[in-house]
Amino acid sequence: GALGVTGGLGLLMPGPKGQTGTLLTSQLPLPPKFASPLPVPPEARPSGGRYELTAHTVEREILPGRRTRILSYGGSFPAPTIRARRGQPLDLLLRNELDVETVIHLHGGRTPPESDGYPTDVVLPPSGQVPHHLMAGDITTGQRTYHYPLDQRAATLWYHDHTMDYTAPNVYFGMAGFFLIGDDEEDALPLPGGDRELPLMICDRAFDADGQFRYPAISPERRVPGVTEPYMGGVLGDVILVNGAPWPEHQVSATRYRLRLLNASNARRYELDLGMPMVQIGTDGGLLEQPMERRTVTLAPAERADVIVDFSAAPVGTRVTMHNRLGDGGTAEVMRFHVVRHEPDDTEIPQRLSTIEPLDPGKVSAVRDIRFRLTRPPGGGQHGGHHGASQDSGMRWTVNDQVFDPEVSLAEPGLGDTEIWRFSTDVHHPVHLHLVHMQVLSRNGGNPRKDDRGWKDTVDLIPGETCEVLTRFDGYRGRYVFHCHNLEHEDMAMMANFTVT
Ligand code: C2O
Ligand code: CU
Secondary structure, X not given: OOOOHHHHHHHHOOOHHHOOOEEOOOOOOOOOOOOOEOOOOOEOOOEXXXXXXXXXXXXXXXXXXXXXXXXXXXXXXXXXXXXXXXXXXXXXXXXXXXXXXXXXXXXXXXXOHHHOOOOXXXXXXXXXXXXXXXXXXXXXXXXXXXXXXXOOOOEEEEEEEOOOOOHHHXXXXXXXXXXXXXXXXHHOOOOOOHHHEEEEEEEEEOEOOOOOEOOOOOOOOOOOOOOOHHHOOOEEOOEEEEOOEEOOEEEEEOOXXXXXXXXXXXXXXXXXXXXXXXXXXXXXXXXXXXXXXXXXXXXXXXXXXXXXXXXXXXXXXXXXXXXXXXXXXXXXXXXXXXXXXXXXXXXXXXXXXXXXXOOOHHHEEEEEEEEEEEEOOHHHXXXXXXXXXXXXXXXXXXXXXXXXXXXXXXXXXXXXXXXXXXXXXXXXXXXXXXXXXXXXXXXXXXXXXXXXXXXXXXXXXXXXXXXXXXXXXXXXXXXXXXXXXXXXXXXXXXXXXXXXX
């Protein structure tokens, strides 16, 4: 078969420097580093009390002098930033003018199931036919409105495509943006704001000879199903984009900045190092209780870190490079700051940021073992019958030895139940639960890592690790997914349902 036992074991070999995946190289000379200014994504504006986004294909300049075709929300890459407030529900109308189906998931959102972007709840293009493998979904044609109650604390969320089997290429081709929730508690803190608050979406890409995004076996127009075998472990690119620009540079004043870091890569992990202290104030689920000084911050796909950097520690004229300790060659650098002027700074980092209610391990009503691994599931693990690359060998990315089946739930917690989920893993798998946020209890029976503090919606599992998390299934009843956020693994069906009953 195309992916024999050897291929399967190959996927279990540790990747380059803390990565799982295969490097796809660009077929043109790479752009010079630090030559592009850092773009700031446009902000979405509500109209008639709701936000509207049209998904359509556009061309944008990403590499100097080249036009790259992107699948966009609202014409930009990254997609427009949506700024929302805690407790102020928001409606988002998605119009699909692509020629393929799409669905939006608000990552980190506490959203009722019908608006959560379940992978088969797709919006078809106006003339679309229902693809066979999506028949069971709640399908709309042309458009759909998502209702977000936003009864949740201030946090750096993001929204992205979540189409069954095609999330990886759709996100890779551009379908992701920031969704920032603010609240009064956060507003009361003297943190940097305005143009000293920078959302930074970091992702890697490869380009073909025409300057188009390069992705295995797939182009935006066609649907060649499946990730090809060598990339089943994940797609790693050789160009690092921040807010859609290659290795950009940003001019800053010698003051404090708030960087909302998001790893929007399909498979690549980062250990970010500015060569100067960062003070982490928040994670996936919003503010920490107390600021935490960091030398480096590690981000697996989908993780966020909210950090304060004080550029007054560097003399005016200094260039401060953000390195990636998990990168090689080009991917060892991310972007650069250029400290160009003095400015007054009345910001502070308070010693107390917020309050986090610790979930009580004494109130746990179930402990579940959840295994993320590559295996040959019983019965061949057919999944829609169209994952060409892996069908030959039967090797699959599985959750508890099963591939995703929309009809099966691996867990049925009661509404309000607190549970311990004990994740175990073979290679790197960033594990993401929809609806709920988690508190990391232990790693390999010992203490959690610094990166685990606060509320998490995605947990970075490293090879061979066991990680216990506590979570409470409150909010809404219904069916949700949890999955590996290595998007190639997710598309290869490393996903499962839980149903809150
Ligand atoms: Cu960010 Cu289910 O995804
Ligand atoms: Cu994975």
